[in-house]
Amino acid sequence: MKLKTTYSVFVADDDDDDRLLMKVAFDLRCPEANIRFAIDGLDLLEALNDSPDRPCLIILDLNMPRLNGLESLQILRNTPVYIHTPIIVFSTSDNDQDKAEAYAKGANEYIVKPVDMHALAELVNKLKEDWNLETCN
Incomplete structure (x- = not known):
């Protein structure tokens, strides 16, 4: 059973497989x-x-086409709302x-991408706790 969505996480990553794995990890640990x-x-x-x-959280891959993670980060940090x-x-x-x-x-x-699904799921759980995502509106 899917829980009611309570907060938004934005993920920028140009790799299809990495996006899929991130989706699975969030579905497991932060449905x-x-x-x-x-x-x-x-x-x-x-x-x-x-x-x-x-x-409530933005996750940026470092190496992406058009606008990479560091360029995106700089723009976001210069935007008052972020x-x-x-x-x-x-x-x-x-x-x-x-x-x-x-x-x-x-x-x-700054987090180095884990090499397996279990480690990624644990990382997502850690992010949820470290950044108090459940209390974010």
Whole structure:
């Protein structure tokens, strides 16, 4: 049974498989979340602009076409409505320079993508707890 949707999470990732895995992980650990997917930063900005819902969490892949995660992050942090929205950079890169740049541009967290579904589901559960998603309106 699907719970009533109570909060929105926006995810920008250009990889079809990664979006599918993220959807499955949220369905397992946060079935009450309304997950909105974008294929890149431009698509994300359009989705945010068109949505009546404010995001409780934004997850950005680092490497995307048109507008990458760092460029998207910078735009979001310069938009007053998203200044306090938790934004996670989610990447396969474990490069210290990528991490430092993400934090310098305003990321709340930088997470290296887990290698298996169980770890991803546990990560989603951790995000739900760490960012108090259940209390977000």
